[in-house]
Amino acid sequence: MSRNQGDRIAADRPDTPALIGVTAQGSTTLTYGQLEAAVQSRAAQLAALVRPGQTVGLLGLNSPEWLVAFYAIQRAGAVPVPVSHKMPVETLGHVLRDAAVELVLADEQTRALVPSTGAALLDLGTPAPAASFTSVVPEPHDPAMILYTSGSTGRPKGVVLSQASHLWVIDQTARTVPPGSTRVLISAPLYHMNALTNSQRSLASGATIVLLPGFRPDVFVDAIVEHGVTELSGVPPMFAMLLQRPELLEGRDLSSVRGIYMGSAPAAPALFDQLRTVFPNAEILFGYGTTESGPVVFAPHADGLPTPDGSVGVANPAVELRLVDAAGRPVERHGVLEIRNPALLSGYHNRPDVPVPVTADGFHHTKDVFRVDEHGFYFFAGREDDMFTSGGENVYPRSVEQVLEAHPAVDQAVVVPVPDDVKGAKPVAFVTLRPGHRADEQELKAHALDHLEPYAHPRRVWVVAEIPLSSTNKADRAELTERAAGLLEGP
The missing domain is CATH 3.30.300.30 (ANL, C-terminal domain)
Incomplete structure (x- = not known):
C-alpha cells in the first residue's frame, strides 16, 4: 500500500460520486474517476513548480478544488499548509513566511487576502491541464502536512505531521462502505483537523462528501434534504446554532441522517436531547482529538455499555492514555490527559522556542483535563491553561x-x-x-x-x-x- 497520504482515495468505484460541492449557484459533482483524474493533473502541474519537501500554501473556502489541491500537493512530494482565510492579514503573512511558502493556491474569494510575501499564486478555480502522474514515494517520517493552530494565545504554531502519522489515522478510521450508501456533509473549515481528517476518512472509505463552503444553518438543512445526507459532522457550537433556528427544521424530512459525529469542543447535555428529537434515526457520537496527536483516542465500551451523553467514550485499545496531576504524576480519576499513539506530531515548524508537548517517554501532554467514571468513560472537564x-x-x-x-x-x-x-x-x-x-x-x-x-x-x-x-x-x-x-x- 502506498506510503503517500495523497493516494488514499478509493479506487474501486470510478462512477460513484466522490465530492458534491454546494454553492449559492448550485452544485457540482466529481465522481471518484473524475477526482482521480483531477488530482493527477494538478499533481503533474505542481511537480513542475515545486521541489520535493517544499511547502505549498492552500487558502480558500471549502470546495472540491481545495481537496483536489490538497491531495495533489502530497502526491507531488510537497507539503500542504492549509491556511485559515479568517486570519487577520498580518497573521496570514506571518504563517506564510514562517512556513517558507513560495507558492499559494487560492480561490476567487481569497486571492485578494494573500499578502505580499513573494509567494507565487495559482488559481484553485482553474483546472490543471489533463495529465497522468505517478505519486512521489516519501519516507514515513517525511512531513505530510503542516497545520497551524488558531493562535488565540499568541503566534500560530505550525504542527508538523508526518506521512506515517496520518496514514495510521486513516487506517484506524476508514472502513469501506458500499458504493452510493454513505453521504457525509462537511461544512467545518477544511484547514482544521476536524473537517480535514473526516474528509480523508470518507474518501478512503469510498463515501460521498457533500461539501459546503462554510457553515450556515439554512444551507446546512437544505443540503441534508436535497442530497440525502446520511452522516453529519462538525463541532458542537455548529449544531447548537442549527437548533436555535427551529423554523428551518419544521416540516423537513431529515430521516436520511443515520450518524452525527461531533468533536473538537465541549457539548452541553441539552444538545444531545435536541439532536435526537430532530434526527430520530441518528446515532450520536461525541469524539475528541488534538492536532498534535490526532483524532484516534477514545472508543465505545468493549462490553457494549452505552456511552453517557457528554462522554467521549473509553480508552481506544489502539492508544495508550493516562491522567496526570500538576506535577506530572499519574492519577486515577481526574487529571490532565496524556496520549501515546503513532499519530504524534513530529514537532512545531520553525519554532525552537516552543517546547514540543511530548514527555520523555513519548506521551502527548494535551493540557485537557478529564475525569473518568467507574466504567472507564472519560468526560472533558476543562483546559489546564483555561484554569x-x-x-x-x-x-x-x-x-x-x-x-x-x-x-x-x-x-x-x-x-x-x-x-x-x-x-x-x-x-x-x-x-x-x-x-x-x-x-x-x-x-x-x-x-x-x-x-x-x-x-x-x-x-x-x-x-x-x-x-x-x-x-x-x-x-x-x-x-x-x-x-x-x-x-x-x-x-
Whole structure:
C-alpha cells in the first residue's frame, strides 16, 4: 500500500460520486474517476513548480478544488499548509513566511487576502491541464502536512505531521462502505483537523462528501434534504446554532441522517436531547482529538455499555492514555490527559522556542483535563491553561459551564474570567437559552450557587442570542472576555 497520504482515495468505484460541492449557484459533482483524474493533473502541474519537501500554501473556502489541491500537493512530494482565510492579514503573512511558502493556491474569494510575501499564486478555480502522474514515494517520517493552530494565545504554531502519522489515522478510521450508501456533509473549515481528517476518512472509505463552503444553518438543512445526507459532522457550537433556528427544521424530512459525529469542543447535555428529537434515526457520537496527536483516542465500551451523553467514550485499545496531576504524576480519576499513539506530531515548524508537548517517554501532554467514571468513560472537564485563580481558589471554566448547562432552560454556556481588585479574577458567564425557554440572570446565578462552591459561581450571567464562534467554529472566548470587560465598565 502506498506510503503517500495523497493516494488514499478509493479506487474501486470510478462512477460513484466522490465530492458534491454546494454553492449559492448550485452544485457540482466529481465522481471518484473524475477526482482521480483531477488530482493527477494538478499533481503533474505542481511537480513542475515545486521541489520535493517544499511547502505549498492552500487558502480558500471549502470546495472540491481545495481537496483536489490538497491531495495533489502530497502526491507531488510537497507539503500542504492549509491556511485559515479568517486570519487577520498580518497573521496570514506571518504563517506564510514562517512556513517558507513560495507558492499559494487560492480561490476567487481569497486571492485578494494573500499578502505580499513573494509567494507565487495559482488559481484553485482553474483546472490543471489533463495529465497522468505517478505519486512521489516519501519516507514515513517525511512531513505530510503542516497545520497551524488558531493562535488565540499568541503566534500560530505550525504542527508538523508526518506521512506515517496520518496514514495510521486513516487506517484506524476508514472502513469501506458500499458504493452510493454513505453521504457525509462537511461544512467545518477544511484547514482544521476536524473537517480535514473526516474528509480523508470518507474518501478512503469510498463515501460521498457533500461539501459546503462554510457553515450556515439554512444551507446546512437544505443540503441534508436535497442530497440525502446520511452522516453529519462538525463541532458542537455548529449544531447548537442549527437548533436555535427551529423554523428551518419544521416540516423537513431529515430521516436520511443515520450518524452525527461531533468533536473538537465541549457539548452541553441539552444538545444531545435536541439532536435526537430532530434526527430520530441518528446515532450520536461525541469524539475528541488534538492536532498534535490526532483524532484516534477514545472508543465505545468493549462490553457494549452505552456511552453517557457528554462522554467521549473509553480508552481506544489502539492508544495508550493516562491522567496526570500538576506535577506530572499519574492519577486515577481526574487529571490532565496524556496520549501515546503513532499519530504524534513530529514537532512545531520553525519554532525552537516552543517546547514540543511530548514527555520523555513519548506521551502527548494535551493540557485537557478529564475525569473518568467507574466504567472507564472519560468526560472533558476543562483546559489546564483555561484554569484561573479567584481568591486563591482554582476555577475551571468548563466545570462551571457544565453546571449552568444542567439548568433546563440553558442551551450553551461559556465562562470567562474578568479582573477583580480583591480576588484577582472572577468568573462571569454568557448563556444561550433553549428555544421556547426562559430564565433570567438571578435565576441562573442562584442555580449556580446551589451547585458550586461560592468562589466558582459566575458573578454576572448575560443571556445572549448566540455565542460568537472563532475561525474554527469553537466558542470565541477572547471576544467574550473583551465583551464582558465592556459590559462591566458600562456606558
